Amino acid sequence: MLPGGYGWWYIDALSADRRHGLTIIAFVGSVFSPYYRASGRHEPENHAALNVALYGPSARWTMTERQSALVRRDRDTLQVGPSAVRWYGDHLQIDIVERDKRLGIPWRRHVRGTVRLYPETLNSTAFALDPEGHHLWHCLAPRARVEVEMTQPELRWSGEAYLDSNFGRESLEEGFRVWHWSRAHLGREAVVCYEGVRRDGSGFASALRFDASGTPHEAELPLVAPLPNTLWQMTRRTRADRGHASVLKTWEDAPFYARSTLASRLYGEQVVAVQESLDLDRFASPVVQFMLPYRMPRKD
Incomplete structure (x- = not known):
């Protein structure tokens, strides 16, 4: 990975009963790291992390x-400290050995367990998010099933x-001001809506439908559906039929980032979507940079 660059692998999942959710993000050249930013971003592999969030x-x-x-990285494995992400034939396995970090609480709880993701469809096509191709997004498995077996805390669901x-040759804040993203399953298909404003002021917006084989097709972009601001007053939006969607649960509410589950209708079908909004001007502010180490510790 080139100096200044980044890569991450992102998973989100919902339990069948909708009581539980998770996101897992494996970072190399961690895009939200205050340490990587302060270092001048010369060594991406010196700033790696596994972000695990359990919801519910x-x-x-x-x-x-x-x-x-x-x-440690090779074709099939990314080892980050005691945790690892590995391909095993038909599935991706994430072995989690971490501790959580909570503001104002000095002790850290163990977070241990195994998550297995089994792709139902695979897509081989990556997309550039900017004209120069500095930022690439690749939806690897638009549909998958997941098995979660946690020992700390004790959880088991599917x-x-x-x-x-995502991969890039420059920081996110060099390329973008804001973005909004969402994904949902549609029967045996899936849809992803991606939009935002680049750093030069140009906008972008697209909707991709992935058919039952995983092949992407450009789709008519649904109407803008405004969503209520978060407690941190993050602006968020999505796309939906008739321009209407409702927030089921706000998973993450941070000064520069929000992730939520939504109820909406897309292409005539009622769906539960996962949505995120990111404000990179907020991220780059001195106040947020001062706060981040309390949320994201570094272990040398």
């Missing part, structure tokens, strides 16, 4: 950054999931 009963959130001596990756 027994919620947890962990993101400890590791130096390059604690990171459900539907999604897997993608």
Whole structure:
């Protein structure tokens, strides 16, 4: 990975009964790391992390950054400290050995367990998010199923999931001001809506439908559906039939980032969508940069 660059692999999942959710993000050149930013972003592999967020009963959130001596990568494995992400033939396995970090609480709880993701469809096409191709998005598995077996906290559930990756040759805040993203399953298909404003002021917006084989097709972009601001007054929006969607649960509410589950209708079908909004001007502000180390510790 080139200096200044980044890569991440992202999973989100919902339990069949909708009581539980999770996101897992494996970072190399961690885009939200205050340490990587302060270092001048010269060594991406010296700033790696596994972000694990469990939502619902027994919620947890962990993101400890590791130096390059604690990171190992090959074709099938990314080891970040004691945790690892590995391909095993027909599935991706995430072995989690982390501790959570909570503001104002000095002790850290163990977060341990295994998550297995089984792709139902695979997509081989990546898309550039900017004209220069500095930022690439690849929806690897628009549809997947997941099995979650946690020992700390004690949780066991299964459900539907999604897997993608992003790679870039510059920081996110150099390329973008804001973006909004959402994904939903449609029968045996899936849809992803992506939109935002680049740093040069140009906008972008698209909707992709992935058929039952995983092949992407450009689709008519649904109407803008405004969503209520978060407690941090983050502006968020999505796309939906008739321009209407409702927030079921706000999973993440941070000064520069929000992730939510939504109820909406897309292409005539009622769906539960996962949605995120990101404000990179907020992220780059001195106040947020001062706050981040309390949420994202580094282990050298």
